[in-house]
Amino acid sequence: xxxxxxxxxxVENLNAYFGDFHxxxxxNLEVQRNEVVSLIGPSGCGKSTFIRCLNRLHEEVPSAxxxxxxxxxxxxxYAENADPVVVRRKVGMVFQKPNxxxxxxxxxxxALGLKLAGITKKSxxxxxxxxxxxxxxxWDEVKDSLSSPGLSLSGGxxxxxxxxxxxxVKPPVILxxxxxxxxxxxxxxKIEELVMELKQEVTVVIVTHNMQQASRISDKTAxxxxxxxxxxxxxxxxxTNPKNLKTEQYITGRFG
Amino acid sequence: MxxxxxxxxxxxxxAINIAALGAVLGLAFLAAVPFVLVSGYILVKGIGxxxxxxxxxxxxxxxxxxxxxxxxxxxxGVLVTMACLLGIPWGMATGIYLSEYGHGxxxxxxxxxxxxxxxxxxxxxxxxxxxxIVVHIGYSxxxxxxxxxxxxxxxxxxxTEEIMKLIPNSVREAGLALGLPRWKVILRILxxxxxxxxxxxxxxxxxxxxxETAPLLFTAFGNQFYSTSLDQPIASLPVQIYNFAKxxxxxxxxxxxxxxxxxxxxxxxxxxxxxxLLYLKNRKEIKS
Ligand SMILES: Nc1ncnc2c1ncn2[C@@H]1O[C@H](COP(=O)(O)OP(=O)(O)O)[C@@H](O)[C@H]1O
Ligand SMILES: [Mg+2]
Numbered sequence: 001x002x003x004x005x006x007x008x009x010x011v012e013n014l015n016a017y018f019g020d021f022h023x024x025x026x027x028n029l030e031v032q033r034n035e036v037v038s039l040i041g042p043s044g045c046g047k048s049t050f051i052r053c054l055n056r057l058h059e060e061v062p063s064a065x066x067x068x069x070x071x072x073x074x075x076x077x078y079a080e081n082a083d084p085v086v087v088r089r090k091v092g093m094v095f096q097k098p099n100x101x102x103x104x105x106x107x108x109x110x111a112l113g114l115k116l117a118g119i120t121k122k123s124x125x126x127x128x129x130x131x132x133x134x135x136x137x138x139w140d141e142v143k144d145s146l147s148s149p150g151l152s153l154s155g156g157x158x159x160x161x162x163x164x165x166x167x168x169v170k171p172p173v174i175l176x177x178x179x180x181x182x183x184x185x186x187x188x189x190k191i192e193e194l195v196m197e198l199k200q201e202v203t204v205v206i207v208t209h210n211m212q213q214a215s216r217i218s219d220k221t222a223x224x225x226x227x228x229x230x231x232x233x234x235x236x237x238x239x240t241n242p243k244n245l246k247t248e249q250y251i252t253g254r255f256g
Numbered sequence: 257m258x259x260x261x262x263x264x265x266x267x268x269x270x271a272i273n274i275a276a277l278g279a280v281l282g283l284a285f286l287a288a289v290p291f292v293l294v295s296g297y298i299l300v301k302g303i304g305x306x307x308x309x310x311x312x313x314x315x316x317x318x319x320x321x322x323x324x325x326x327x328x329x330x331x332x333g334v335l336v337t338m339a340c341l342l343g344i345p346w347g348m349a350t351g352i353y354l355s356e357y358g359h360g361x362x363x364x365x366x367x368x369x370x371x372x373x374x375x376x377x378x379x380x381x382x383x384x385x386x387x388x389i390v391v392h393i394g395y396s397x398x399x400x401x402x403x404x405x406x407x408x409x410x411x412x413x414x415x416t417e418e419i420m421k422l423i424p425n426s427v428r429e430a431g432l433a434l435g436l437p438r439w440k441v442i443l444r445i446l447x448x449x450x451x452x453x454x455x456x457x458x459x460x461x462x463x464x465x466x467x468e469t470a471p472l473l474f475t476a477f478g479n480q481f482y483s484t485s486l487d488q489p490i491a492s493l494p495v496q497i498y499n500f501a502k503x504x505x506x507x508x509x510x511x512x513x514x515x516x517x518x519x520x521x522x523x524x525x526x527x528x529x530x531x532x533l534l535y536l537k538n539r540k541e542i543k544s
Pocket of ligand 2: 177
């Protein structure tokens with residue numbers, strides 16, 4: 001059962017572990033459609049672990065596990081019969097370090113997800129690849145070199161290629177884990193611009209350790225500390241008028 | 257006081273340093289000597305007999321002159337191809353398991369077993385295949401290829417494992433995050449992504465078994481003509497070299513030198529060719 005009203009993403013009492021280590025502690029959170037939500041907090045506070053629970057990637061780490069409920073469009077991705085492969089088609093992810101597939105061309109990098117999901121008609125694939133590359137503002141730079149290796153691009157271009165690869169399978173939710181922390185300022189600005197455009201079509205949850213970035217691009221911001229969600233509010237409210245003392249100390253640079 | 261090394265202690269330390277460096281350098285260069293001598297000797301003894309007939313004709317009987325080792329070369333081709341058909345997929349599957357699923361105890365035990373298999377003398381592999389296959393269907397290409405495949409298995413498995421492990425984990429996660437099941441991530445992303453490296457491992461395994469003699473004595477056995485059936489004995493270069501060399505007939509001994517030269521050349525070019533291909537490929541990737 002999917003509903004097109006109500007939150008697109010609901011997290012209920014989520015706990016995540018690495019063996020005995022309790023990395024994410026009882027987090028509750030709701031994300032509305034077409035919102036951009038930033039996650040901030042000092043490094044090691046569990047931001048990556050948290051978003052990796054939202055597409056069931058956390059469980060791929062040996063010894064890692066989690067409990068709680070995560071509803072995407074009303075359906076619990078941790079339900080008994082939920083298939084992680086299906087979940088991940090709905091929740092795309094862009095990683096901290098650009099990670100194009102080695103040995104594949106620019107075109108193939110974007111097309112692979114489509115092909116392996118069963119879309120093989122050449123004209124359709126070509127069309128979606130172009131659409132994705134345009135959406136990630138890479139088309140003009142690579143349209144004449146679609147067959148060169150994805151790894152031959154610059155870091156910023158590679159990251160946009162990874163975004164295009166994610167967009168191609170059209171997930172309604174996209175997770176980003178510090179997508180600009182390995183990029184130069186110009187590439188960073190491009191990615192930020194893209195995120196703001198993308199929210200017409202998708203919902204974005206983005207981890208950033210850059211508070212200016214969070215305030216520039218996100219509608220809401222969540223502050224994490226030592227595995228707990230300390231505060232979650234409209235971005236402007238959180239930065240100008242934090243309710244939690246720890247949030248205030250963090251955003252004013254007193255720790256972290 | 258300056259900074260020069262003047263004391264006895266200082267000079268002694270310097271002298272020891274120079275002596276140690278000299279010893280290391282000398283021994284390092286000595287390591288090249290056996291290869292140079294072996295290949296030089298084979299070249300000198302064999303080059304005169306490597307002619308057209310050697311590659312195209314069947315062996316003549318003992319005491320006659322002329323003839324060649326065409327059947328042995330064809331046989332080695334057949335045996336190595338069949339060994340690859342079995343040994344490469346088998347070894348790859350093992351290596352993929354060890355790299356991609358090999359976290360637990362079972363995998364450690366398997367990895368250890370594979371390593372032990374590497375050190376089993378090849379003649380023992382031959383005897384094993386003799387007991388397993390030859391006593392039932394006789395000397396044959398099947399038996400010979402099985403023995404070679406068993407020798408290839410650990411080499412292919414471990415090289416596959418090592419090369420797959422070089423792929424950053426972020427690539428696996430990117431594939432999983434796209435909604436691909438793990439086996440598709442492995443077969444469609446990881447394996448193609450490191451094909452160059454995997455092929456190097458295969459080639460080195462081929463180079464290793466192309467010259468194996470002992471396991472073939474018990475399995476493929478050898479003969480003096482072209483084999484027409486895979487369940488019959490089949491000739492191979494190493495075994496034919498062995499048989500001719502110990503035959504005592506001057507013309508056969510002469511031909512076994514030629515065979516040795518061809519075999520060493522083959523193995524050398526397999527090694528050298530693979531490495532240069534890899535080098536060129538890497539250079540191209542770095543440039544582009
Ligand atoms: N693979 C792992 N195994 C064990 N502990 C881990 C692993 N990954 C992260 N952790 C621990 O979990 C905590 C949260 O890490 P992470 O989610 O990466 O933080 P953040 O992304 O906020 O910097 C840290 O204390 C980290 O040391
Ligand atoms: Mg992180």
